[in-house]
Amino acid sequence: MLKSLDDAGRNCWATKIRALLYKYGFSFIWISQDVGDTNAFIRMFKHRVVNYYTLDWQAALDTSSRCDHYNNFKSLLTVETYLTMDIQLNYRIAMSKFSPFESQAEY
Secondary structure, eight states, X not given: OHHHHHHTTOOOHHHHHHHHHXXXXXXXXXXXXXXXXXXXXXXXXXXXXXXXXXHHHHHHHHHOGGGHHHHHHOOSOSOOGGGTSSSOHHHHHHHHHOOSSSOGGGO
């Protein structure tokens, strides 16, 4: 029923699903209305979304002059280890402000 509404030009939940499938290169899923192996599709879809997000993140860093300093020491889109360590919050905050390349006074 939702696909019929989308086919008729009505904006609904299915419209957003169709847009996501097309955006990430899975238009054939929408057209066939079948994913085959559900678990395999979910793994592929998650992998594709993460890859696209990582590429967009890297492109945004590369083109932003505000991120020049950040680019010097952050190359992977991962949570830094010190943020998950069992240390007091004020120490984590201090570590996140630490800059080995420039003094904080320049900001």
